Amino acid sequence: MAKAAAPAPAAPASAAPPRAPEGRSRDVMMRMWRDWLSPHWKRLAVNLMLIGLVAGTTSAYPLIIKNALDAFETRDVQMISLAPWLVIAAVTAKSAALYAQRLQTNKILSEVDRNLQVAMYGALVRADLARLDREAPAATASRFTTDILVLHTACEKLITALIRDGLTVIGLLGALLWIDWELTLYALAALPAAAIPIGNIGRRLRRIARRSNEEAAVMAGRVAEGLGGIRLSKTYRLEGYLADKAGETFDSLRRLRVRAADQRARIDPFLEGLAGLGLAVIFWVIGTRIASGENSIGEFMAFVSSFLIAGQSLRGFGTLYAEIQQGAAAGERIFDVIDATPAISDRPGATALPRLQGELRFEDVSFHYGEGVPALAGVSLTIPAGAKVALVGRSGAGKTTLMNLIPRLYDVSGGRVAVDGHDVRDATLESLRGQVAVVGQDAVIFDDTIARNVGFGRPEASREEIEQALRDANAWDFVSALPEGIDTPCGERGLRFSGGERQRLTIARAMLKDAPILLLDEPTSALDAESEAKVRAALDRLAEGRTVVVIAHRLSTIRDADLIAAMDGGRIVETGRHDELLERGGLYADLHRLQFREGA
Ligand SMILES: Nc1ncnc2c1ncn2[C@@H]1O[C@H](COP(=O)(O)OP(=O)(O)OP(=O)(O)O)[C@@H](O)[C@H]1O
Numbered sequence: 001m002a003k004a005a006a007p008a009p010a011a012p013a014s015a016a017p018p019r020a021p022e023g024r025s026r027d028v029m030m031r032m033w034r035d036w037l038s039p040h041w042k043r044l045a046v047n048l049m050l051i052g053l054v055a056g057t058t059s060a061y062p063l064i065i066k067n068a069l070d071a072f073e074t075r076d077v078q079m080i081s082l083a084p085w086l087v088i089a090a091v092t093a094k095s096a097a098l099y100a101q102r103l104q105t106n107k108i109l110s111e112v113d114r115n116l117q118v119a120m121y122g123a124l125v126r127a128d129l130a131r132l133d134r135e136a137p138a139a140t141a142s143r144f145t146t147d148i149l150v151l152h153t154a155c156e157k158l159i160t161a162l163i164r165d166g167l168t169v170i171g172l173l174g175a176l177l178w179i180d181w182e183l184t185l186y187a188l189a190a191l192p193a194a195a196i197p198i199g200n201i202g203r204r205l206r207r208i209a210r211r212s213n214e215e216a217a218v219m220a221g222r223v224a225e226g227l228g229g230i231r232l233s234k235t236y237r238l239e240g241y242l243a244d245k246a247g248e249t250f251d252s253l254r255r256l257r258v259r260a261a262d263q264r265a266r267i268d269p270f271l272e273g274l275a276g277l278g279l280a281v282i283f284w285v286i287g288t289r290i291a292s293g294e295n296s297i298g299e300f301m302a303f304v305s306s307f308l309i310a311g312q313s314l315r316g317f318g319t320l321y322a323e324i325q326q327g328a329a330a331g332e333r334i335f336d337v338i339d340a341t342p343a344i345s346d347r348p349g350a351t352a353l354p355r356l357q358g359e360l361r362f363e364d365v366s367f368h369y370g371e372g373v374p375a376l377a378g379v380s381l382t383i384p385a386g387a388k389v390a391l392v393g394r395s396g397a398g399k400t401t402l403m404n405l406i407p408r409l410y411d412v413s414g415g416r417v418a419v420d421g422h423d424v425r426d427a428t429l430e431s432l433r434g435q436v437a438v439v440g441q442d443a444v445i446f447d448d449t450i451a452r453n454v455g456f457g458r459p460e461a462s463r464e465e466i467e468q469a470l471r472d473a474n475a476w477d478f479v480s481a482l483p484e485g486i487d488t489p490c491g492e493r494g495l496r497f498s499g500g501e502r503q504r505l506t507i508a509r510a511m512l513k514d515a516p517i518l519l520l521d522e523p524t525s526a527l528d529a530e531s532e533a534k535v536r537a538a539l540d541r542l543a544e545g546r547t548v549v550v551i552a553h554r555l556s557t558i559r560d561a562d563l564i565a566a567m568d569g570g571r572i573v574e575t576g577r578h579d580e581l582l583e584r585g586g587l588y589a590d591l592h593r594l595q596f597r598e599g600a
């Protein structure tokens, strides 16, 4: 296959995703406990009891062993016959408690996962567009999967391992101290020193985890981007390019995972070595004692087995620490989404707008996306209620940007936008957006029935009203021909319908909404002539009695506009009616001449 030497398509949104300042892992996990886990405290308490039972029965093993071995030596028949039953009882209790505890933990944590996802999604759909623009949707979606999973695992370990291993260690330590406190202290002398290297490994792991979660998000973004544009990519033979580009993220993800594994892999051998050292001490001390008859074999066995089990739990602590560091990194990415407060929201004291007449005023409006050249500068324009205004201009002139300021998809950087004299920022978003209907270039249809998709225009609308809206939108001919009528599912992104059909469904939605202000962003530019005629007729009907702002590339469609505003470089350079502007011989006349020559 020929390697694509094609020019790179538009840069993907894989730039640095939003990043929260790095807090301490403990803070993240404390917050996890406070906000998300503690509401389940009752079930967690039951869980704790079950874990206690597991730890208790585990600590009982060495005691049974000790008594059994002593009984073997002293030929204590009663104890010898009891021992197997004690073992069975301990094992049964432990297994049952273990099973119940796992089920419980899973139930609680799945609920926590769900709640976090609900909170994240809620925050995202309310978030400012400016924030959403910063990260590819699929990359954001990975916070719902990868990060949730990592955090889930950390919490599971925290609940299970910390408490279970903690109790086990305490229980066994008690047993060890009870059997021989002196020896215990000898064997564990080196333990406190272990905290330092493990702490270092943990911090490194957290940094790596943070980067690998970010990289996983970029990877998800690239995969989705590649597959999303696969039709186009095939015709441009971009398979090689796409594979290479995604391959880079697979590679850096692999490198990060290897580094994380390397750090994690150091913990076990280190603790194992420490345990081995302790064991050697035990052998040495008890060996001498047994030789001098001070200790029995039973004591020795009980001590060694307790020590080995405690060693295992201690090792669990080491891995646990690593998991928590990774969980904290994921938790940060999750809270980062949940904490984002939208800048575009109701001001304190915002008032609900009354039903609008539809007068629109831009007063010395400027706007910039992030840093750099402003997209709009010094735009002033008054649109009387009920008028039809067309925005024209070359690509990048700022037409869409200007339109987006009306329903406050973005807020102005300077100046103000007013509807019927009310600054849009003083109105409640609900009352403002409820009175603005938008029909855009790409018809947004969700994977639901036609009735639902159209019904979003006015949720309380009856089926008859929906049907009427479809009729008014010239959509009834194809909808009524479907066997399931308005209950037909639209399929993902409405792809079972043609472009023109989808467009008419969105017009029906806007019909139903019956808003005094209508924004049309080139809704017919992608349609063929016949489709366009149908959509246009529907739009004309929709426009009746409303204030209409339309962005049109085909100038033939705006001859009848009450006002045409020609934009260039973020400014309005001329306004007037079609004939006036043609006569003036400015930008509009230029654009018109250009299109006329192309025969558009
Ligand atoms: N989300 C965004 N982030 C950063 N810059 C943007 C964004 N959207 C638009 N711009 C920039 O703002 C300027 C105005 O863009 P806008 O989309 O308003 O132009 P337009 O007149 O609608 O063009 P077109 O006719 O191609 O749709 C352009 O320079 C564009 O690159």
Ligand SMILES: [Mg+2]
Pocket (backbone or CB within 6 Å): 399, 400, 401, 551
């Ligand atoms: Mg545009």
